[in-house]
Amino acid sequence: MTMENLSRTTASGHTSDGSDEPLVSKSHTIETSSVVVNMDTLPRNGHCKHDSEPVEITETFGQFLTYCSETANKCKSSIQHRFKDAIFIASIIAYSVYIVFVIAYEATVSFWTVVDVVAVVLIVIYKFWGISNVVGHITTPLRALRKRHCVVSPKRQILAGRFFTAFLFVALGVYLVADLYDEPERLIPLGGLILFLVLMFVTSTAPTKVQWRAVLWGLLIQFIMGIIILRWPPGYKVCKLMGDGVAKFLSFTDFGSKFVFGEKTYTMHVVVFKILPVVVYFSAVVSILYYLGVMQFIIKGLAKLFEFTMNTTPVESFATAAHIFIGQVVSTVALKPFLRDLTLSELNAVMTSGFATVAGTVIAAYIEFGVPAEHVITASFMSAPAALAVSKLNWPETEVPTGEAKDVYVNLNVGNEHNIMEAASAGALTAIKLISYVTVNLIAFISLLAFVDYSLSFMGSRVGHPEFTFQFLCSYTFMPLALVMGVRWQDCGKVAELIGKKIFINEFLSFADLGTMIKNDEINDRSIVIATYILCGFGSIAAMGINLGAFTAADSSRRQDYAKGMLRAMVGGNVACFMTACVAGILYQGNPFENMAELNPNVTALFNSTSLNGTSLTPDIFNQSSLFNSSLAIGAT
Template identity: 30%
Template sequence: MQTSRQNKDNEIPVTIISLNKLDSEGNRMPPVNSIKDVKIATTLLTTDPDQMDKDDDLVAGGREFFIDRLFDKGKDFVLKHKKRFKQIVYSVLLLLYIAYVVYSLSFRFGDEGAWRLLICTMLLVVYLGWVIIKTLSGYQSFKKSLGSKNPESITKAKKVIRWALYFVVLTLIGVYIGLTVVQTRPRNLISLGGIFVFILILFLMSNNKTNIKWHTVFWGLSLQFGFALVILRTEWGIGAVRWVTDRFMEFIAFSDNGSAFLFSEKYKEFDIIFKAVPSVIVFCAAIAVLSYLGVLAFIIKKFGGFLGYCLQTNPVESINAVTNIFMSGIESLMIINEYIDSLTTSQIFCIYTNGVSSIAGSTLIVFANFGVPVEYLLTASVMSAPAALVAAKTAYPSEESNSAGDRKCSIVNRGGPDSLIQALSKGGMQGLQLMVNVLINLLIYISLFAFVNAAITWFGDRAGIEELTLQKIFSYILWPLAFIMGIDAIDCLKVAEMLGVRMFATLALSYIQMGSYFNNKDQYNKYTALYNNTVLTSSGDIFLPNWNETLKNGILTDRSELISTYAMCGFASLPSVGISLGSFAALAPTRFNELSKMALKGVIAGTIASYITACVAGLLFS
């Protein structure tokens, strides 16, 4: 019942509404004589029409249409069975995709595109199958039963199996080296000696030699040897790496369309600004999408779990080592941010060493634009993960157990995007910020490096030493390290020079020089295919008479190219200390003082990890 009344103060008509219906006990509400007497329960103060009582007569002026009730019932039904509807939609889409794959493969099979479609489909099926299996109650029960009992007989059996595996793996490696390396390429044994030298250096600098887990060292090196054996010595492994590299570069090449649209076709004249920067932006956007969809988390968690199981390292350490293959140091720290405060000092050191022992996937694009082969960078990044764990756990072994080691580490994505479009945009912005930092560092370090070189040259001239430079000093100091890695003696000075620049300046400068050697090699091969007259100058340059072209600093041998590319594949350098410590200070300020005391040791361990990777590659070079 409604009545109208005039308010005498301001002459505003007031409508009095009977609120008997709102009394939960069925008692009649007291009469309303003025606006002050009207009290509305807080539960009714809502602006969401979906939360209002559907039986209330206040809807649509006292009437509720049939279509509104039908829509509300349909909406309630969908929300009630939301999970079931999603499963049906996804199942239909999956069946449609499988039908497309079957038809496409039956229509045309045998070319590269068919194999690409088949491999991608198999990976998709494995991923979806694992997601489904995890949700099954039987799998959860089986998983719990594995760790519920640990009889003494099982413990003894594990020890027997472990020592048996030691013997089998060591025997297989020894037989392979004896039959293939000693008899065909004895020169590669220098790299084998380099592995033992670098392990010895890590042992001597270790803070607690009695706590070193040689199980971790053995299986880390064994995994590296296995990766290198597949990648460098098997036809299908070499073919797989080339296929992945071609697909990778094929995807990155699409960024040229955006560069041409924004900067016109003249963008090719400026490789770094108008070619490398857009490539990195597109790559980071793709990585952000994979992270949003959960694909990246799946890869990192499974590979990290595999490393942790084989090397008996903390799950956080193992996952962080794998994360650094795909992400920069700051992003990989954000993945494990919630665990940092509970880690031990040894584990913090391991996290730091992981970050400086490899290069991020986005930076790989930059170095590829300098002329360095992508397949070398890809394989070196993967092989660096176990090497970083070996170096960290030898230089700073764990002293005590920690609660974080007993927990299951999950992939954390705090403040992540809410949609696919937002992931694309956020990833692109991260790529732009990354390239801004790279360009600023390049500008600063190239300028400062030129200034320091000019100063050293000036002081050398005062003492009668001509053309004294920082590179020349590095080349003589680091010559022994280059040699024991397996670099050909004729190239040791050149490679040692790049190793010094990488250690004391920045990695980008080293790969710029490395890219020039690869470009020189391409030009040299093209020239020698047509002519047979080249001139080697006293400064090491190669002059091509018929083309009137000089290849500055000459070329490297194939062995030296491979080993040096692997040896430099890591961010460990003195300037990187400040950047890494800044990242830790922002994400884990309570551990900053602790890490700052061992940052230099971490840089040395990260550098040696890259050198061990180079030695393994040199041992299997063919």
């Protein structure tokens, strides 16, 4: 091949004339000189070999820079992690020193000192080891010893559990007999509790399949919580301090309202300028607690309690515990992966617990209406086990559940926020939907209620009864229901109106009316407490449509199942609230410190800072000096 042929060589390795001569190094004689051509040096893209050498050097240098960058990022991340740990440890040490100085300065604040110490210990354990890991190190050896020396057959374990349940019920019965002996009128709500249980059993979808363990333990947990809160003075003290603390915490919303709406004008309209901003503030706080993992820890703990005591499935237990803090619409996001595989009984339990409890953000608004904070908070907690009991009584399990606990709890993640500021902002923005929901519903339903009242009054005036209104109708329709829950007969009509508004309109308007009744001293303290437990739930007809839309949006494949069980779940949620009100009616005797004060005069002074008197921590929304006047204070006759 000559140089002329070489110039016609193609990139495919063939000559231009079609020969298959390979491109190898050959000697060619051109006149008198011999030229050696190394074909490997001829690049395929038309450049020389030496042009590719800088590319290889660049790639090697780039890889070196990438390695250095990754190493620097790892070092930076490690340093940041260590720095955060150092700040955390320094903060814990500083707070521990502060606690020591507090004890040295004021030894009488032992209760809050214990709370501080316990909180610090739990935070340290949660940060570095994890609560479950520490508990596992303690329980694992105990389980090993039990398996080695205390081998109990499953049959005996079941018998022991039944014996323990029967023992608790006998003890509860003896306590109630001794407690109600001098006040037989408190037997009325006990009869109402039995009546609700019988009604749920009669209307059950499968009475022979009822899981009585869930029903009985649901009642036991209710009574245990009720005794601790309503009858045990230390328990009432803790709950009262917690309620006053929440009320004080929510009062800081006024600073934001004053800045936005004006210091002199922010109270001109209570709902818009004072109540709804509380929802924004508390929603931001809840979002921060989710970012820190506090809410997940509490929800998981309550779910484990329900699952262990009531033998409910992980999904049912998780949903019920979550509904205490978040609404049913929000919970469908976390439950979305499991909705398709839920049995009808599990689905009913999930929906019933949503109707029986209220979200934490709405609880904040109810407290601002002037309702007793401690009872608003505990009502949602007490209604949660009642919701599981009612659901398992009214729609027993006839299928085989498939959910696993680890999958359910893992789905309750911390969130995608990068810091506390972003979490607070995200929580505040989330409240926009809730505020718009509350606002448009109040406008719509109050307007419709006014129209219905006018129509009924007009029809009644034509026969000589212009007082015939929606409230008048509800006061007579639900009066027996209020009576069997322990409401004083003189107040049954007014409480019945609240029940009617809760079911047919919404609970927000009912709590607003209850706050007005408290301000005007229209009902006594016992009726106030029972009404608070009655109204603490999303059990309205309007909520049915909202929840149906939320569940359908989460998983539309079970739309018919949602629609089929929605009415039954709404009724069951209301019945759970009514059962909680019955328990409150059985156990409530006024202020448990009243009798203690007779034995120890120092008790009154000790708890004076947290009593519901003129120095209440929560500013009244009706421009009064306190939530309750002196005649409505806890313990007044």
